[in-house]
Amino acid sequence: GAVVSQHPSWVICKSGTSVKIECRSLDFQATTMFWYRQFPKQSLMLMATSNEGSKATYEQGVEKDKFLINHASLTLSTLTVTSAHPEDSSFYICSARGGGGERETGTGELFFGEGSRLTVL
Amino acid sequence: DQQVKQNSPSLSVQEGRISILNCDYTNSMFDYFLWYKKYPAEGPTFLISISSIKDKNEDGRFTVFLNKSAKHLSLHIVPSQPGDSAVYFCAASARLDMRFGAGTRLTVKP
Numbered sequence: 001g002a003v004v005s006q007h008p009s010w011v012i013c014k015s016g017t018s019v020k021i022e023c024r025s026l027d028f029q030a031t032t033m034f035w036y037r038q039f040p041k042q043s044l045m046l047m048a049t050s051n052e053g054s055k056a057t058y059e060q061g062v063e064k065d066k067f068l069i070n071h072a073s074l075t076l077s078t079l080t081v082t083s084a085h086p087e088d089s090s091f092y093i094c095s096a097r098g099g100g101g102e103r104e105t106g107t108g109e110l111f112f113g114e115g116s117r118l119t120v121l
Numbered sequence: 122d123q124q125v126k127q128n129s130p131s132l133s134v135q136e137g138r139i140s141i142l143n144c145d146y147t148n149s150m151f152d153y154f155l156w157y158k159k160y161p162a163e164g165p166t167f168l169i170s171i172s173s174i175k176d177k178n179e180d181g182r183f184t185v186f187l188n189k190s191a192k193h194l195s196l197h198i199v200p201s202q203p204g205d206s207a208v209y210f211c212a213a214s215a216r217l218d219m220r221f222g223a224g225t226r227l228t229v230k231p
Contacts, residue, residue, distance in 0.1 A: 043224055044165070
């Protein structure tokens with residue numbers, strides 16, 4: 001099946017630094033990518049939706065200047081946490097969807113990365 | 122505003138019995154529904170999906186039922202196995218939007 005690779009899988013950084021997380025679709029072209037954040041014992045929270053070549057659409061309450069999303073190609077989207085603080089520590093997950101109309105096949109529309117654990121000291 | 126709700130945070134069943142996980146949604150625009158399984162510190166893994174034009178979809182031990190009038194869907198796992206122990210998220214999609222429930226932690230006891 002389709003593979004989405006997320007890197008790094010875990011990162012520790014100092015407060016005030018910026019961290020970049022990459023999300024790559026390895027064997028398909030992802031026209032749309034999603035970024036989620038998961039808090040402990042809570043659901044996946046959609047942060048933003050990005051379409052290749054255009055600006056990301058951020059969910060209400062998500063700071064676009066804090067969480068920079070770039071979807072420069074059909075196989076790569078990046079999330080940059082700028083000036084990270086301890087409260088930004090979380091598990092970040094990306095997902096990707098191809099351009100085909102596979103919604104009716106029952107095979108699943110989104111493919112998820114492995115997630116990235118960010119710890120800000 | 123929780124558009125997708127999983128009211129049971131946890132469920133425990135005996136191996137070999139049926140596991141039933143429930144999910145409710147409020148947005149009538151949702152037209153595609155999915156179930157994901159998630160282990161700690163990993164991304165969710167797709168399990169099964171259903172379009173709003175259907176009321177049942179079966180794949181091996183997993184069956185998803187959709188009741189549009191009640192805005193309710195459920196995931197049945199039978200027979201349940203210890204390896205099924207994980208957190209299960211239901212998700213609802215409308216075009217580019219996708220919302221997740223809070224998850225239900227399933228524990229299957231040997």
